[in-house]
Each structure stands twice: as C-alpha cells, then as structure tokens.
Amino acid sequence: MTERPSEIVKFDNVGLRYGTDAEVLSDVSFTLFPGSFYFLTGASGAGKTSLLKLLYLAQRPSRGSIRMFGKDMITLPRGRLPDFRRRLGVVFQNFRLVQHLSAFDNVALPLRLAGTDEAKVQRSVGDMLEWVGLSHRMHAIPETMSGGEQQRVAIARAVIARPQVLIADEPTGNVDPEMALKLLRLFEALNHRVGTTVIVATHDVHLLKKVPDSLIMRLNKGRLSDPTGALRYPPAPKSKPAATGSRTDSLGAAK
C-alpha cells in the first residue's frame, strides 16, 4: 500500500429504498477514517443492516454518492467489485455460513478465494478457530452448531483475511457477555495492531463503553445523527476526538 487515503469510506446524501417503498435510509452522510473504531446503533428497523449492506457492497444506493478506497462505488462496473470486497471483512447479521461446508472450510473460504497457499490456510484457520474456542468443532457443519458457535465461525471468517475494513452486524447477539467481550477484543486487536477500520452495529449499550475511543453512529428511522460532526471531519492527527492517550500509545507500539 503506497498511500493511505485519509478517508477510507465516504457517504454523501445517500438514500436507499427497497422497490417502491419509502426510503429506509435518507440523506446519510459520513466518513470512515482509517484505523478508527465505530459503533452503529439504532432501534430495530432503523436501517443499520441496510446501511451496512451498502458498505459491504451487497446493495447499490437509490441516490447519493459512495466512495470507498478513493473510488466511486456507484459507477464501478460489477466485474471490479470482487477487488473491493476482498478488502472487507463482514459478519452478517444472520451469519450467512455456507451450509454444506464445515466450520473450517467456511473460515478458509476468503483465503481460498484469494488464492492463498494451502499450508498457510491450514495454519491461519486452525489458529483462528482455536482462539474463538471452536477447535473441537472444526469439522462440524453449521446446521449442527449452536447460534453462538455459528456466530463465532462467522466472525473468524470475517477477520481471517486481515481486512482493511471490518463490518460486523450484531456480532455478539448470540453469545454470552464474556464471549462478547472476547470477540470484541479480537476486533480491537485487528484495529490496533493492523489498523483495520472497524464498524460494529449493535443494540448492546454495554458494548459501546468497552471501546473507549470509539465513535458512535446513531441511526434513527433511516437518518444519521451527527451532532458533533465527528462523522464528517477527520479526527485530530494521531489521536481521536475524546480519546485518551492509551489508545494512541498501543497503536504506536504496534507499528
């Protein structure tokens, strides 16, 4: 990577409607800055998943402009989408595991699609499954796994290829608070040590407090509130608005 864009994602007046229904997202404008940690909150039906779908390129907006990695996503031909999707890691709200593949093969999928050497696949996937506590369930297919187990497989799959942006839709909805914290630590580790931009949609207000220098995006009936402007303007260099020094230190230490 030669130069890192100062903004990794930029939404401008984005609107989304499904079919001829009313807009589920209206005038959504925000910027994601590299290496930042975001929470996306809002009532059920507020449009969190819809916004994330635009972000992980599963959906095109009805209006507005979306730029990612410095490229206009609206005019991007579909043949170029894989290139951008491979820079993203996604935890889908309903997991979307491939039903006839084992936990191992599901987690390995992004690596294999990227043509990663098989020895490396075996090693990375093995480590990751061990860390999410699923080594013993490696050969199980999703159907035979609990909701929490499936969720952990989904998370492992999202982070396995070391994405530049991690997009997680309710990633801790099916696990106990202890596991939720552990998974959050995985996201933070990626954020701190690799500089991955993380965006986590969640209902869980307790979670928000666990990442001190995170930014909160609040959706209300399809509209994004940004009272401080933190979602539009870049954070102060090497620091985050309202962030303590500890965050900067750990980032610096990792580099």
Next chain:
Amino acid sequence: MSAPPVPEEVGQELGLGPVKEVTTILAPPARLSGPIPWVIAILIALVVIAAAGGLSLRNLADNARADLADAVTVQIIEAGLDDRTAQTEAAATALGAHPLVTSVRVVPETELQALLEPWLGVSVASDNVPIPALIDVELSRSASTDELAQLQSALDTALEPLGGEARVDAQSQWLRPVYDALSALQYLALALITLVSIATASAVWLAARNAFINHRETVEIVHLLGGTDAQVTRIFERSVLREAAFGAVIGLLVGLAALWLLGQQFASLDSGMVSSGGLALTDWLIIAAIPVGGVMLALITGRITIGYALRSML
C-alpha cells in the same frame, strides 16, 4: 485469556483460487444430484444408436452403389429356342463392340434353370416354358440415363434384322427408390441427432438454472467474500462436467450394448447387403466422439446459463 491472533497478510491478487479447495464450495462432489446424468445418458445412447444407424446406412448405400451402378443386365425375350440363341449372339456381339462395355457374359441356360427351379419346378425344359436369355454386362463406369438409352438403341439396331427385341435393365435404375429411401433414412438420423442435441442442451440449461437457484445463497456468499464470476462459474462447471461425463459414459455403454444386440440380429440374417453396412474404424471414432461432444455441449450450455444468471446479480 490469550492474545487474539492477528491474521497474516493475504495476497490480494484477483487470481482464481486453488481449484480443488474452491470447488468444494458447492454440494458434496461425490453425489450426483437429480436426474440430469440419466437424462444425458439416455440422450447420448439415442445419438449413438442414431449415428451408428446413419453411418451404417451410408456405408450400405455406398457399397451397393459401387456394386450395382456399373452393371446392367440385358434380357432377350423370344419363345423360339433357335431364334433366341441367334438373337442373344447378335446382342452379345453388339454389346462387346460398345465402348462403355468391359465384359459381356451370356448367362448359361443351366444357370438360369437353376435360378428358376424353385419357382417353376424341377424339370423345366426351355421348350415347354420359354424363359428369356440373360446377358450380364459390366460397364467401365456407372452409366447415365442417356448412355443407357444409347446402349438400348445399339441393341435395337443389331436385333432389328432378326426381328427380335432386347431390354436393358440397369440395376441402378430400379434401385433408385432404395437409394432414395436410404438417404432419407440418413437425413432422418441427422435430424434425430440434431433434435437430441437440442434436448440435451435444454436439459443442461434447466439443470444449471436449477442448480443456480438452489445454490443462490452460496453464490451470494461467495460473491460477498470477494469471489469472482469466473470462480463461481468454474464451481458450477465442475458439477456440470461431473454429471455430464457420468451420463455420457453410461449413455455410450448403453448405446454400444444396443448396437451389439442389433448387430447380432442382423448377422443372423446373413445377407450380403447387411454385412456391407458394417462400420469402419473411422465410423467407430465418430461414435466415440459423441459422448465427448455431448459433454462439451453441456459445458458450453452450462457456462452460458450461469453467465446469464450471474449478470442479474450484483
């Protein structure tokens, strides 16, 4: 709690993933799904039989034409034995002088009687029952209608002083309807093969579309994880290839078994005409190419179908 593992850097080149691993993405490879392999097997068997039939008919027609087209028979119908002998000699002389004729053979009376015996009884005396004299004539090449007419008029001129009459029978003339029937049958075989090919393509199209619909969720996931259309297409190609190859092999075996049975039936007829319809090495090569062609047709159809389906997705 141990430190979370931070995944290693992954090459982001948009190459195709390793074939073996990526293609396990669809349903388990060992299982043949649905009736498609069997439909393909039936269709390939039909093509094998139709093609073998068509090729065999072609050989039959070619051989028969080669045997018969350059020969004619001349008949001399005259009740009186002496007159008949005289006329036959005159006719033979006239024929021998003709440039197109390479050999003339008067069929001996005994041979004629042997031929007629089954129909007319043992003691046929040519005095009692007048039988025509026959002359087998071989031509240097197959004669046109005009040339046959020339031959006829040469005979007429030769026999006129003797008050006799000869008739030229070109075997190719009376065999023409047979040839026409044979070539009609060959066209029928071709038409059958075309129709069956269309049916095969349709079956594959339906199957590929169904497979795509059944695996749509998987395809979407693969897309969202950064899979390319080429990778998705290849996954489907693999399963089409597997099913079509299975069907083609079974179809070929069934078709060959049917041909062998038919062959046994015809062989017991012990007819010269049938044995000349046997298949040559090149014919067998054509038949062996049918399953290969079927698999290729299935692959191309599958690829086009999946390509279309993919274009409707983001």
